[in-house]
Amino acid sequence: MIAPVRALQRPQGGLAGLWLALVIAAALLAPILSPYAFDAQDLPNAYRPASAAHWLGTDEFGRDLLTRLVWGARTSLSVAATAIAISVFCGMVLGAAAAWFGGWLDRAVTVVVDLTWSFPEILIALILVAIIGPGTLGTMIAISVAYLAQFTRLTRAQILTLKGETFIEAARSLGASNGHILFRHLLPNALAPVLVSAMLATGDAIILEATLGFFGLGAQPPVPSWGGMMSAGSALVFKAPWIIIYPGLAVAITVVAINLYGDALIAALDIRQKLRRSP
Amino acid sequence: MTAPLIRIEHLTRQFQSGGGFLSRPRSMLAVRDVSLGIARGEAVGVVGESGCGKSTLARLVLRLIEPTSGRVSFDGTDLATLSATALRRMRRRMAMVFQDPYSSLDPRHTLTQVLAEPFQVQRQPLPPGTIAALLAEVGLPEGLADSHPQQLSGGQRQRVGIARALALRPDFLVLDEPTASLDVSIQAQIIALLADLRGRLGLTCLFISHDLGLVRYFCDRIVVMYLGAVVEVLPDPAAAPRHPYTHALMDARFAPDPAQRKRLAPLSGEIPSPFALPAGCAFAARCPHATDLCRRESPRLSDDPAHPVACFHPL
Numbered sequence: 396m397i398a399p400v401r402a403l404q405r406p407q408g409g410l411a412g413l414w415l416a417l418v419i420a421a422a423l424l425a426p427i428l429s430p431y432a433f434d435a436q437d438l439p440n441a442y443r444p445a446s447a448a449h450w451l452g453t454d455e456f457g458r459d460l461l462t463r464l465v466w467g468a469r470t471s472l473s474v475a476a477t478a479i480a481i482s483v484f485c486g487m488v489l490g491a492a493a494a495w496f497g498g499w500l501d502r503a504v505t506v507v508v509d510l511t512w513s514f515p516e517i518l519i520a521l522i523l524v525a526i527i528g529p530g531t532l533g534t535m536i537a538i539s540v541a542y543l544a545q546f547t548r549l550t551r552a553q554i555l556t557l558k559g560e561t562f563i564e565a566a567r568s569l570g571a572s573n574g575h576i577l578f579r580h581l582l583p584n585a586l587a588p589v590l591v592s593a594m595l596a597t598g599d600a601i602i603l604e605a606t607l608g609f610f611g612l613g614a615q616p617p618v619p620s621w622g623g624m625m626s627a628g629s630a631l632v633f634k635a636p637w638i639i640i641y642p643g644l645a646v647a648i649t650v651v652a653i654n655l656y657g658d659a660l661i662a663a664l665d666i667r668q669k670l671r672r673s674p
Numbered sequence: 675m676t677a678p679l680i681r682i683e684h685l686t687r688q689f690q691s692g693g694g695f696l697s698r699p700r701s702m703l704a705v706r707d708v709s710l711g712i713a714r715g716e717a718v719g720v721v722g723e724s725g726c727g728k729s730t731l732a733r734l735v736l737r738l739i740e741p742t743s744g745r746v747s748f749d750g751t752d753l754a755t756l757s758a759t760a761l762r763r764m765r766r767r768m769a770m771v772f773q774d775p776y777s778s779l780d781p782r783h784t785l786t787q788v789l790a791e792p793f794q795v796q797r798q799p800l801p802p803g804t805i806a807a808l809l810a811e812v813g814l815p816e817g818l819a820d821s822h823p824q825q826l827s828g829g830q831r832q833r834v835g836i837a838r839a840l841a842l843r844p845d846f847l848v849l850d851e852p853t854a855s856l857d858v859s860i861q862a863q864i865i866a867l868l869a870d871l872r873g874r875l876g877l878t879c880l881f882i883s884h885d886l887g888l889v890r891y892f893c894d895r896i897v898v899m900y901l902g903a904v905v906e907v908l909p910d911p912a913a914a915p916r917h918p919y920t921h922a923l924m925d926a927r928f929a930p931d932p933a934q935r936k937r938l939a940p941l942s943g944e945i946p947s948p949f950a951l952p953a954g955c956a957f958a959a960r961c962p963h964a965t966d967l968c969r970r971e972s973p974r975l976s977d978d979p980a981h982p983v984a985c986f987h988p989l
Binding site: 567579 | 739762770771773780795796
């Protein structure tokens with residue numbers, strides 16, 4: 396059986412998978428599930444706590460909080476996942492090229508990556524959003540650049556280790572071309588640790604996206620994002636604490652679930668050793 | 675005698691190491707001026723201590739690494755003159771079995787994928803039934819075709835490595851310590867399998883090993899290497915050694931019968947560093963027969979075609 400399924404069979408992996416499936420399904424089906432529009436204001440009913448009509452209550456404009464939470468999941472998850480996907484793709488190309496060609500290319504990539512690596516991701520992301528401008532696209536690009544160094548390093552280290560394996564020399568002795576060795580041997584063997592690390596980075600990226608949203612740099616109102624909702628709620632902690640609590644819980648539980656599932660995946664793939672060795 | 679299938683002429687390979695910010699790189703000759711011909715159907719063994727350059731020689735012969743000087747001809751074609759495409763086509767006719775069966779198979783590939791790879795990289799059609807036939811040839815059950823290498827024992831993996839090497843029916847097979855990573859009981863099985871296949875397929879072999887006993891069993895001719903250079907070529911496995919180093923190698927074996935056991939006379943002295951070879955014979959420091967001449971001048975391999983030896987005082 397394949398590793399992602401085996402990870403689900405572990406207790407913590409299964410529980411985490413269940414939550415993630417729930418959040419993703421809710422995010423996908425948001426327009427169908429909710430009777431309210433995410434930007435439908437109802438000022439007489441502002442600041443209402445949970446009730447039968449509004450399961451999680453309403454915010455300062457009387458908008459349904461659950462609806463906004465589910466639409467926020469759409470923004471937060473898609474931005475984080477897309478950003479990490481871009482980052483993984485570019486990181487693998489850069490890392491593989493550096494390890495494969497070596498020489499000046501490797502030195503250049505290593506220097507740039509090490510420089511980026513020495514700054515916290517949040518700083519890189521903030522600078523980039525400041526340059527590109529706030530919004531969903533800006534956040535996405537900023538997050539993908541912030542995590543680029545991680546995947547480049549990991550891929551490069553994997554390929555360098557694999558290059559010395561005898562089965563690469565064996566393939567060469569059979570007359571294999573460089574393309575064959577790269578795409579049939581090196582990249583498939585490097586893929587598992589990179590994907591697991593991408594899984595775990597997605598959790599961090601959700602937090603980063605929420606942070607940027609909290610600073611008002613993410614999705615612009617009225618489009619909801621978890622960070623933006625928390626930002627709005629932060630001024631109302633004492634008046635209507637649920638406005639900040641629910642998106643905060645959504646971020647926390649989702650990130651914990653991603654990490655738990657990632658751990659289960661590492662155990663299922665049996666690659667703890669590889670991940671520790673590489674970065 | 676017909677023209678040899680493999681002709682190695684004055685093959686030399688230099689390696690550099692170190693060379694950092696303030697240090698100059700040091701260089702060593704892993705293989706020094708080795709010349710050798712291998713006739714079609716012949717099995718030539720190369721023995722020597724670890725680090726004597728025998729594995730480097732194997733890789734040079736297949737042009738897996740480039741020589742610093744000298745050349746290797748395969749069936750009359752100088753391998754260095756071949757284009758990348760022509761070299762790839764030529765690789766159908768030569769193959770290698772590697773020492774470590776644990777890292778010589780891609781852990782993500784099934785045995786079917788491993789054995790189909792030679793056809794794939796050579797862009798040749800895979801005749802139906804080939805995988806099963808190859809597995810049967812090396813004594814593995816067909817049921818293993820979908821297993822991964824991790825599910826196999828060391829001996830089974832080495833059988834897969836041999837099947838892969840033989841997949842395209844090469845003329846020439848390089849065996850780089852094919853049994854060194856295996857248990858002694860498995861070693862015998864693998865050697866028997868290789869000897870059987872060699873006879874059936876008429877293979878020409880270059881057998882690299884540190885085990886003189888194995889080489890004497892498997893090979894028609896034995897090349898003894900010491901620190902990158904050939905010191906003696908035994909014309910047949912039973913020939914008496916003429917070089918003191920070969921003599922010491924033969925003497926260093928344990929006899930299984932306690933009654934025959936004699937006192938081992940281990941070589942005294944140190945192996946010179948390959949980075950700083952002495953002026954004279956490389957073996958002089960450890961040789962019981964060494965004279966001033968040996969320490970001053972380096973002996974050349976004698977021209978005697980019957981039994982060449984590089985020694986001023988052959989036994």
